[in-house]
Amino acid sequence: MFNYLALTIVCMGFVQVSHAEVIGTEQLISSEAREAAMTRIESIVMRDDVRQQLSNLGVSQEVVLARVDRMTDSELASFESSLSQGIVGGDALAVIGAVFLVLLILELVGVTDIFKSI
Amino acid sequence: MSHAGPRRPAHSHIRWRTVFTVFAGTVLAACSTSPDTVRDYGALTQTIELSDTPFIPQERYQCGPAALLTVLSVAGATPPLDEVVERVYLPGSRGSLQAEITATVRAYGRIPYVIDASMSAITSEIQAGRPVMVLQNLGVSWLPRWHYSVVVGINPLADQVVLRSGTDARRKTSTNTFLRTWSRSDYWGLVVLRPGELPANPEPQRYLQAVAGLEATGRYHDALSGYDAALTRWPDSTIALYGAATANYQLGQLAPAIHYYQRILVTEPDHLSARNNMAYALFESGHYVDALVNIQEVILRAHEDDPLLGQYLASRDELCARVSIIDPPVDKAEGYCTTAGE
Known part of the structure; x- marks a missing residue:
């Protein structure tokens, strides 16, 4: 009986080791989606007019992108959809487009201190 | 009458929203009716109705579980209502979350597929024999009254949709009214697929x-x-x-x-x-x-x-x-x- 028990424990241990953790399809999809979202956000943040506005406010692109990078997948998705909504609105309000976009970005990544310092 | 209260995803940009509304309110005001691309019935010219769809009357506040069981049973999964209630109903908020609904569909071995935001997407699914579970807001945006129901029929000639809704086995609603209430959930609509089955227009x-x-x-x-x-x-x-x-x-x-x-x-x-x-x-x-x-x-x-x-x-x-x-x-x-x- 004891032997049987011991064998069971050994087997359980072995099963844990041998249970290969392949990368599941869901994980693949979400990591690809994250990468694509990051690329789209980067392309917006790297725009010349946006960069200019950011530097006027004393914020570097790196700070913004680092913050975006730290977001969870769902935060990132929400950020991106808000950003694209902002861009749609920005088209209609072309005059203040870049300023608006920058304020939006800063608001979304939580660099709110900027408003106190200016 | 029912009150489902799904928690909307928390937005970290509420303040931004306010700012944006002030600036863009005039631009967006024109968007309050559904665009023609959403209204379009697609290729449908005749009345269609899935009359065989079971009617599961809801109990107090529990429109989520009732609507969900309706679409599940059409896909061949027929758990007892109590069990579905236990899985998706959140007593605290008197409603169900979309995420819990899709998780429950999976728990019964079915595929939850969120359809495109359009009338023609609903039409195609109904033509394929699948009723569509939808989330509506029967109140107004600032005083929401969330409600899940199931679209089972469409009459393009009379501009009407037919719903299994709450305690109504066959509620007829004008397409305009339906679209207005549906739009407030960002047109959330779900079909339940058997494994191996594809939606009508799969993305x-x-x-x-x-x-x-x-x-x-x-x-x-x-x-x-x-x-x-x-x-x-x-x-x-x-x-x-x-x-x-x-x-x-x-x-x-x-x-x-x-x-x-x-x-x-x-x-x-x-x-x-x-x-x-x-x-x-x-x-x-x-x-x-x-x-x-x-x-x-x-x-x-x-x-x-x-x-x-x-x-x-x-x-x-x-x-x-x-x-x-x-x-x-x-x-x-x-x-x-x-x-x-x-």
């Missing part, structure tokens, strides 16, 4: 994501049927191939798993997740050295900022640990486990 990414949810919850047989169906429609879809490979692997069917991973790697040799999993499939089928060659290749090709790098390294450690205890020792294995660069 590949969204469909495969729904199937991947089945795989992630351990329903490998159901997931495999879903991926197989995807491969009949999109034979070269990398995600569908990957899913079919992974579901096969999890079912211990190593030959088809290797076949599908191989199909990805032929066209995308840098698909590191596929190569990582390929290493496992080869290892399990006794091709130890091939497995180690592949996992070493993954680590050599990986960028240092690859979010999955940690996982690749863990894979190599695991496979090397396992090969080291194989008796008799595997020829040449040592080399792949000591020289791999980190």
Whole structure:
């Protein structure tokens, strides 16, 4: 009986080791989606007019992108959809487009201190 | 009458919203009626109604479970209502969350597919025999009254939709009113598919994501049927191939798993997740050295900022640990486990 028990424990241990953790399809999809979202956000943040506005406010692109990078997948998705909504609105309000976009970005990544310092 | 109160996703940009509204209010004011692209009935010219759809009257506040059981039972899953209530109903908020609804659909081995935001998407599903569960807001945006119901019929001539709604077995609503209430949930609409069944107008990414949810919850047989169906429609879809490979692997069917991973790697040799999993499939089928060659290749090709790098390294450690205890020792294995660069 004891032997049987011991064998069971050994087997359980072995099963844990041998249970290969392949990368599941869901994980693949979400990591690809994250990468694509990051690329789209980067392309917006790297725009010349946006960069200019950011530097006027004393914020570097790196700070913004680092913050975006730290977001969870769902935060990132929400950020991106808000950003694209902002861009749609920005088209209609072309005059203040870049300023608006920058304020939006800063608001979304939580660099709110900027408003106190200016 | 019912009050479902799904928690809307928390937005971190409420303040921004306010700012935006002030600036853009005039621009957006024109958007309060649904655009023609949403209203369009598609190819439908005649009245259509799925009269066989069961009617499950809701109890107080529980329109979510009742509507969900309606669409589940059309897809052949008929759990008792109590059980569905337990899974999706949140007494605190007197309602159900969309995420809990899709999770429950998966728990019954069905695929929850969120349809496109249009009348024609509903029409196509109904024409395919599937009623559509929808989330409506019967109140106004600032005083919401969330409600789940099921669209079972459309009459394009009278501009009406027919709903199983609350305690109404057959509520007729004008399309305009319906669209106004539906728009406030961002047109959230769900169909329940049997594994192997595709939606009327499937969007590949969204469909495969729904199937991947089945795989992630351990329903490998159901997931495999879903991926197989995807491969009949999109034979070269990398995600569908990957899913079919992974579901096969999890079912211990190593030959088809290797076949599908191989199909990805032929066209995308840098698909590191596929190569990582390929290493496992080869290892399990006794091709130890091939497995180690592949996992070493993954680590050599990986960028240092690859979010999955940690996982690749863990894979190599695991496979090397396992090969080291194989008796008799595997020829040449040592080399792949000591020289791999980190």
